[in-house]
Amino acid sequence: xxxxxMPRPNRPPRPDKPRGQRPAGRPGGKPPRRLGGQPLPAAAxxxxxxxxxxxxxxxxxxxxxxxxxxxxxxxxxxxxVVTELGTRVDPEAQEIRVDxxxxxRVRRVVFLLNKPVGVVTTNFDPAGRPRAVDLVPADQRLxxxxxxxxxxxxxxxxxxxxxxxxxxAHPRYGVEKKxxxxxxxxxxxxxxxxxxxxxxxxxxxVHAKRVSxxxxxxxxxxxxxxxxxxxxxxxxxxxxxxxxxxxxxxRVAVGGLSLGALLPGQWRQLxxxxxxxxxxxxxxxxxxxxxxxxxxxxxxxxxxxxxxxRPGSGRPPGRPGTGRPPRGPSTGRPPRxxxxxxxxxxxxxxxxGGGRRRRPGKASTWxxxxxxxxxxx
Numbered sequence: 499x500x501x502x503x504m505p506r507p508n509r510p511p512r513p514d515k516p517r518g519q520r521p522a523g524r525p526g527g528k529p530p531r532r533l534g535g536q537p538l539p540a541a542a543x544x545x546x547x548x549x550x551x552x553x554x555x556x557x558x559x560x561x562x563x564x565x566x567x568x569x570x571x572x573x574x575x576x577x578x579v580v581t582e583l584g585t586r587v588d589p590e591a592q593e594i595r596v597d598x599x600x601x602x603r604v605r606r607v608v609f610l611l612n613k614p615v616g617v618v619t620t621n622f623d624p625a626g627r628p629r630a631v632d633l634v635p636a637d638q639r640l641x642x643x644x645x646x647x648x649x650x651x652x653x654x655x656x657x658x659x660x661x662x663x664x665x666x667a668h669p670r671y672g673v674e675k676k677x678x679x680x681x682x683x684x685x686x687x688x689x690x691x692x693x694x695x696x697x698x699x700x701x702x703x704v705h706a707k708r709v710s711x712x713x714x715x716x717x718x719x720x721x722x723x724x725x726x727x728x729x730x731x732x733x734x735x736x737x738x739x740x741x742x743x744x745x746x747x748x749r750v751a752v753g754g755l756s757l758g759a760l761l762p763g764q765w766r767q768l769x770x771x772x773x774x775x776x777x778x779x780x781x782x783x784x785x786x787x788x789x790x791x792x793x794x795x796x797x798x799x800x801x802x803x804x805x806x807x808r809p810g811s812g813r814p815p816g817r818p819g820t821g822r823p824p825r826g827p828s829t830g831r832p833p834r835x836x837x838x839x840x841x842x843x844x845x846x847x848x849x850x851g852g853g854r855r856r857r858p859g860k861a862s863t864w865x866x867x868x869x870x871x872x873x874x875x
Contacts, residue, residue, distance in 0.1 A: 546586040549573065549594075555658050556604050557639035558596065572597050606659045608773050609634045610755060613654040614762035619645050630654055634765050643667055643752075644675075644728050652677070652749030653757050656765075662773065665780035666752065669727035673780050674707065676751040679721045679733055681742040684714050689740055693723070697736045704732055718745065753779050 553564035553573070571579050574595040575587055587594065594601040613619070617628050619642040627648070631640050634656055643655040643663045657663055666673050696705035708724040723733060734744045750757055753776050760766065 546588045549575070549580060549585045549587050550583065551660065552587060552589050552594065552604075553596065553601070554639065555660070556601050557637070559639075567596060574598075604638060604658065606657070606662075606773075607636065607638060607640075608655060608657040608659065608662065608768040609636065609640070609765050610757075610760070610768055611654045611656055611765040612757055612760040612762050613646055613651055615649055615651050618648050619654060631656060633763060645730070646749060647731055647734075650747040650749070651762060652747075653752055653755065654749070655752065655755075659773075662777060665777060667728065671780040672726040673753050673776075674751075675725050675728065675749060677723045677725070677733060678712065678746075678748045678750055679723055679737070679744055680718055680746040681721060681737055681744055682718055683742050684717075684719045685711070685721070685740075685742060689742075692740060693736060697739050699729075699732075699735055699739070701729065704729060704736060706736070752776075 549568060550561050550564040553559075553567065554561045558564055558567065565583055567573055568583060568585075569581055571581050573580055575585070576592055577595075589601070589604070611630060611633060613630050613633075617630050617633070619630050621629065621631055621641055623629060630642055634640065636656075638658045640656040640658055641663070643657060644667045646652065646654055655663075655666065665671050690709050690711070693706045693709045696703040704727070706723045707726050708722075710722050712720040712722045714720070725732065733747060737744055755768075755772065755776070
């Protein structure tokens with residue numbers, strides 16, 4: 499052992515891992531991918547749902563709270579304790595228990611509410627303001643489909659059906675929402691065309707599918723706007739960007755549904771035929787191929803090469819990691835000296851500074867000292 503050098507501790511050998519293999523995906527997370535960026539085939543649609551989603555739909559709390567119930571061992575499926583997240587179950591055919599009590603069967607419901615001004619659509623509000631879910635007498639845990647800000651009013655759907663909520667709220671399905679908007683001033687046709695073409699906001703360009711003037715007064719006008727997507731306070735921000743402040747905003751229709759004769763604060767439960775019509779309209783917009791999520795390329799795979807390789811060579815041209823051509827006589831530049839800056843000195847030429855080499859990377863800040871004469875010189 500060399501003096502002054504501590505011996506390295508003995509580490510256990512690493513287990514042999516076959517090259518080209520990746521670990522399996524996390525439970526409930528992204529599925530593992532094959533080499534080459536191709537995703538593994540999706541699981542068959544057997545009517546099963548993730549266990550935490552079933553518990554949340556039954557009103558036991560949010561999905562994160564239901565995940566804690568599962569990992570703590572308080573959930574049983576067919577008299578067997580389940581602690582693995584992402585377990586898929588069939589609530590109609592399997593018996594699910596939480597703390598020994600059987601989970602009740604959940605019935606899918608959809609309510610149409612005329613939300614009044616001053617009511618928030620979130621389910622959790624630390625400020626204690628009135629919530630939209632409190633206006634509907636339901637035993638199930640409901641959530642709003644889309645959002646209406648506190649100062650807006652009109653049609654709001656409340657449901658416990660996550661699949662239907664995704665069909666109605668996701669922009670890829672293009673479900674139309676109609677609004678009546680009272681603005682300050684009277685917009686001209688040029689401004690309406692800008693709303694149709696698109697207005698640039700912080701998250702990108704947004705536009706109205708259709709817009710027209712419903713009525714106008716001396717100092718205000720009522721616009722009828724139709725959108726097929728929904729972003730946070732989208733209409734208010736679009737019109738404010740064009741110089742028109744929104745005084746009132748009311749949603750009057752979603753797809754084929756309308757408020758009808760409902761007054762602010764009133765609600766009604768949708769019939770099954772109305773729910774199925776909403777679902778068919780959303781699915782008809784994308785077709786059967788649109789139901790499949792687009793493939794996502796794997797990181798580092800499937801990307802175009804940054805430069806072409808030389809025929810018959812396994813090394814790309816130029817310097818590694820850059821797309822620059824190699825330096826040398828072919829480019830007209832002198833070859834660089836390894837470990838220093840500037841061209842390499844010619845053979846037999848004396849080095850500046852007494853022949854000492856400069857420290858790599860600090861040639862401009864470090865001064866070389868004259869070399870000491872050798873013994874016998």
